[in-house]
Amino acid sequence: MRVPRPPVGASSRRSRGRRAASALPLLLLLGTAPARAADGPGWSAAPEPGTAGGAPRPAFYLAGAPGAVLEDRLILANPSDLPRTFALRGADEPGGAGPAGGAGAWISFGGAGAVTVPPRTRAAVPFTVTVPPAALPGDRRAAVLAAEAGREEAVRVHLRVGGPTLAALTVEDVAVRGRGARTEVAYTLVNRGNVPLAPRVSVRAEGLFGPLPGRPERALPVQVPPGGRLRLAEPWPGAPRLGAAGVTLTATAPGAAAATATASARFAPGGPAVGAGFLLALGGAAAAAPVLLRRRRARRGTPVPAAGPEPVPEPAGARA
Template sequence: MPELRRHHTRLALSGLFGLLCAVVLSFATPARAADPGWSAEPAAGSTARPGGARPYFYLEGTPGTVLEDRLALSNPTDREHVVTLRGADAYNTGAGALAVRPAARSTGAGSWIGFGAARTVTIPPRTRAVVPFTVTVPPAAAPGDHPVAVVATEAGHEAAVRVHLRVSGPVLAALTVEHASVSGKGAAAVIHYTLVNRGNVALAPELSVRAEGLFGEVPGRTLRTLPVELLPGQRVELSEPWPGAPVLDDVRLTLTVTAPGGARATTTASAWFVPWGLVGWIGAGLLVPGAAALVAHLLVRTRRASRAAPPADADGPSDGPGAHAEPHVTEHELTGAPR
């Protein structure tokens, strides 16, 4: 029973992203100007949802087994279409979207997918073709999730259907959050960070942000599910709006990321918020009286120094041994300086 509950939990989590994945993977390749006139989707089966529709495949097996499923290709047009099929590795782009690798670079679990003699399929007009395929799990396959897709191609147009493939065995949900920083200020402030999946299962991460300033706690971000499915071994760079950022404060941020399965990670970042425009106006206001006070101080010191000099005899040297003549110094009045 616990294993059955875990299986249903995995299906439920996969369902949160199933429709998104089907759509994202379909336009992970460059967009085409014209509709190809055909579509690809999982064929209805015993695990189909109500109505017979499945937005993705879900397959699980032990190392060394061969898994089977069927792909449906629909051609509602009045002309024939010839479609080529292949398996492909799925991955996260740097921004977190899901994409598929080209044929030459699908050397992982995508190469486990085979179509036998049906790699190229001709679909007659107004026909729905069902094509079986297999996933041959190598005996030494590592346990955990192996994100792949079935890709159909014709005349440069590609449509990819997600395959949630899991190899039975011990699983580990683990992640780290790294390189946190803040850009912008006020309502335009943005928190930047990197998520890394350190485990062997796909994760649906949740993020919360706590902020502590010099004057107490600052509004951060409450716990929310991030719009990304983080695949095993993948790294994504994300950003988070922070409308509660202060105008003037020294803030310490604590980012906490969690995911089903017990994954949890935290990191911190510091950010100064200074309204430099206001500081410039205040500085300019203080500069003028400060400069005036400095000039007045220098004038006073100069006047005192001239008054302290000994008077000189204009008619000649003074009496007494060792006396010598000094030039007569006329004392000038320094106007504008306090006495």
């Protein structure tokens, strides 16, 4: 039978500045599920249903200020004919690390690293999420993991730490590489705020004689977590085959100011795109070559022709 407890809404979980009774290794039997064969799937893990009609929840949604202790309960269902012992822990979800580190370490089952669920029984296992007092505001993603007999199930935990949020995106290290249809614009996106960002990027190009085909704005299939850095590249099939060009890459994200960065390159037939810095160095070396040649001839004793204009022969019959 279900043990009554005060209703807890999906969007507003109890928050206390101390570890509550749910942090203890407490196991509540909730009833009997239909029996299954012992060799079947055997078990499942999910958030405790919400109080609004017992609607299922796809994940845990918690919110609190720095220093808060948030509570929720994980439902472990064992419809098989055998008891099952589950190992429980919190973990960071890939891409879910926040500016103060992953939130998986904030999850605790009160020292109960393992829970045994009897046959044909559902159990509610309480856990807490302790937000560090120095945690920066923003969104975090973590997971509650349940493992048994080599199988592991992860239930997502979406956590929002209260306080002012900041969406800030920058573009760094823009460079043009490759040649022909394989030319691409490489760049790095840096999330300098405290909320995850879904970026959009575009490429604008200019040649010696005007605009060149670039890349229209498009949404990237990635999300940049707070404090994250992503090295990416945009294909640029419209790059010129010959000459110089400059590109401007612009990145935007909801709530963040647009960020831009530029790069330039020269293109030669049969060769890759070359950065402007390399070309300047090459031009300087070519200009210095005559000076080095004169110095070498002087050391060997070879007459060095004086610098100056070449003599112009007089036309025939010009002398008296």
